[in-house]
Amino acid sequence: MSLVKEISKRRTFGIISHPDAGKTTLTEKLLLFGGAIQEAGAVKSNKIKKGATSDFMEIERQRGISVATSVLAFNYKDKKINILDTPGHKDFAEDTFRTLTAVDSVIVVIDVAKGVEEQTEKLVQVCRMRNIPMIVFINKLDREGKDAFDLLDEVEQKLGLQVTPLSFPIGMGYDFKGIYNIWEKNINLFSGDSKKNIEETIAFDNIEDPELDGIIGANAADSLRENLELVHGVYPGFDRDAYLKGELQPVFFGSALNNFGVRELLDCFIDIAPFPRPKQSEERLVKPDEETFSGFVFKIHANMDPKHRDRLAFIKIVSGTFERNTPYLHVRHNKKMKFSSPNAFFAEKKEIVDISYAGDIVGLHDTGNFKIGDTLTEGEILNFKGIPSFSPEHFRYINNADPMKAKQLMKGIDQLMDEGVAQLFTLELNGRKVIGTVGALQYEVIQYRLEHEYGAKCTYENFPVHKACWVEPENPKSEEFAEFKRVKQKFLATDKQGQLVFLADSAFSIQMTQQKYPSVKLHFSSEY
Ligand code: G4P
Numbered sequence: 222m223s224l225v226k227e228i229s230k231r232r233t234f235g236i237i238s239h240p241d242a243g244k245t246t247l248t249e250k251l252l253l254f255g256g257a258i259q260e261a262g263a264v265k266s267n268k269i270k271k272g273a274t275s276d277f278m279e280i281e282r283q284r285g286i287s288v289a290t291s292v293l294a295f296n297y298k299d300k301k302i303n304i305l306d307t308p309g310h311k312d313f314a315e316d317t318f319r320t321l322t323a324v325d326s327v328i329v330v331i332d333v334a335k336g337v338e339e340q341t342e343k344l345v346q347v348c349r350m351r352n353i354p355m356i357v358f359i360n361k362l363d364r365e366g367k368d369a370f371d372l373l374d375e376v377e378q379k380l381g382l383q384v385t386p387l388s389f390p391i392g393m394g395y396d397f398k399g400i401y402n403i404w405e406k407n408i409n410l411f412s413g414d415s416k417k418n419i420e421e422t423i424a425f426d427n428i429e430d431p432e433l434d435g436i437i438g439a440n441a442a443d444s445l446r447e448n449l450e451l452v453h454g455v456y457p458g459f460d461r462d463a464y465l466k467g468e469l470q471p472v473f474f475g476s477a478l479n480n481f482g483v484r485e486l487l488d489c490f491i492d493i494a495p496f497p498r499p500k501q502s503e504e505r506l507v508k509p510d511e512e513t514f515s516g517f518v519f520k521i522h523a524n525m526d527p528k529h530r531d532r533l534a535f536i537k538i539v540s541g542t543f544e545r546n547t548p549y550l551h552v553r554h555n556k557k558m559k560f561s562s563p564n565a566f567f568a569e570k571k572e573i574v575d576i577s578y579a580g581d582i583v584g585l586h587d588t589g590n591f592k593i594g595d596t597l598t599e600g601e602i603l604n605f606k607g608i609p610s611f612s613p614e615h616f617r618y619i620n621n622a623d624p625m626k627a628k629q630l631m632k633g634i635d636q637l638m639d640e641g642v643a644q645l646f647t648l649e650l651n652g653r654k655v656i657g658t659v660g661a662l663q664y665e666v667i668q669y670r671l672e673h674e675y676g677a678k679c680t681y682e683n684f685p686v687h688k689a690c691w692v693e694p695e696n697p698k699s700e701e702f703a704e705f706k707r708v709k710q711k712f713l714a715t716d717k718q719g720q721l722v723f724l725a726d727s728a729f730s731i732q733m734t735q736q737k738y739p740s741v742k743l744h745f746s747s748e749y
Pocket residue numbers: 238239240241242243244245246247266268309360361362363364475476477478479
């Protein structure tokens with residue numbers, strides 16, 4: 222089959238939400254529709270319920286064995302759908318940010334009662350920065366929640382989106398009668414029977430039809446008519462171009478747990494969601510239908526079994542096809558590599574494949590050659606953009622607790638950083654190592670993994686840093702920059718890429734530095 226045809230079948234996306242909004246449940250229902258799984262409960266939650274390390278270890282252990290939740294793929298109506306897992310827990314936000322570099326669109330799940338929550342805000346902001354097309358799914362309509370219009374307002378205000386409802390609820394919670402599908406112009410009545418896989422819908426091209434009163438009751442019918450009038454009056458009509466540009470976000474209502482409104486979401490999704498999009502590299506824009514292969518590493522998964530220390534590097538194919546046993550150029554190492562057993566993902570399983578297409582994800586066994594952001598090509602020098610590091614929230618010195626194992630410790634730190642578990646900064650003044658993380662949980666994870674996978678022991682020491690700022694001097698040879706470096710010497714470090722970073726101890730200090738050294742730009746992410 223032609224490359225173009227294969228690419229146009231692919232829909233690679235991520236589901237983002239605040240923990241507990243229903244991401245896992247929705248994922249599972251989508252897989253049920255694709256026939257990829259037979260029963261509910263097959264998709265393992267990646268949730269860290271109590272924020273406990275033991276929970277995390279257990280999850281990682283399970284993942285290491287099955288890689289179950291990293292990529293879930295299934296076919297639906299001749300489309301190949303790839304769902305990329307995005308951890309909801311805030312301590313793993315970096316992981317999610319990176320995964321968002323590999324998706325072509327996202328679905329945002331919001332709890333009807335809780336509305337827009339913190340983690341949703343952060344993740345949507347990242348999607349907005351990258352103009353990723355988004356569809357919003359308002360979940361748990363079987364429960365009492367916020368008024369639909371209030372919620373749409375909240376989504377617009379807090380998330381900075383421009384929404385257009387493509388479905389609208391009839392009642393809510395105890396009075397929840399069903400959903401009017403504006404996209405398909407039909408009504409789906411809620412029965413509360415989660416075992417029903419496909420609900421029956423009643424077509425209603427014209428909601429003025431008196432038959433509607435008979436079906437949902439005169440009061441509900443009147444209020445639905447009023448609501449829809451308001452929807453048409455207040456919100457712009459759906460415009461696919463605007464959606465694809467990230468300027469307009471369609472909204473669906475439903476209940477994932479009851480498998481209600483999910484089919485509508487999926488049907489609309491495969492119609493409107495983008496197939497693999499071109500990606501900007503430092504050198505040029507790379508289009509998916511180019512004949513030659515290119516791709517980049519967005520995630521590295523460690524095998525938690527100490528007997529098999531290999532890792533799985535996840536590659537998003539940006540252009541062309543990836544073929545088994547074919548030499549590809551590892552651009553950073555300037556070295557050709559061949560892969561005899563690339564993994565593709567299907568449902569909760571992985572299997573070896575001969576050929577994968579742009580939009581797909583392949584998992585490559587890795588013994589330490591890859592780090593996040595690495596590019597593979599057929600020979601061209603390309604470096605894909607858009608995998609920045611953001612300032613961590615926590616900073617600690619890392620010390621070696623077993624002098625006999627210094628080498629193991631360094632190797633462990635090096636590899637864990639390549640995986641993107643945390644960020645390493647080396648102080649300019651004395652070469653001391655500082656680990657920066659998004660959540661405090663990671664320190665325990667690192668300590669545990671260093672000990673169990675590398676046989677090294679470490680301790681931490683607090684290092685009070687407010688934010689890491691990446692430094693960009695207008696003129697590296699200027700007096701001003703030299704003075705900045707001299708005065709701030711104690712707070713300067715290099716990141717793993719060798720970029721200069723200012724570890725500011727307070728917001729005030731950032732402000733003062735900016736005033737005093739206007740030609741030295743401070744950035745809050747490593748890509749500027
Ligand atoms: P997450 O991945 O976004 O963190 O959320 P998850 O799907 O695990 O859902 C969180 C909780 O919300 C689960 O209950 C789930 O059953 C429930 N839920 C999801 N969708 C709906 C819905 O449409 N209606 C209602 N009423 N509940 C919904 P839990 O008790 O935390 O977990 P479990 O023990 O039932 O698995």
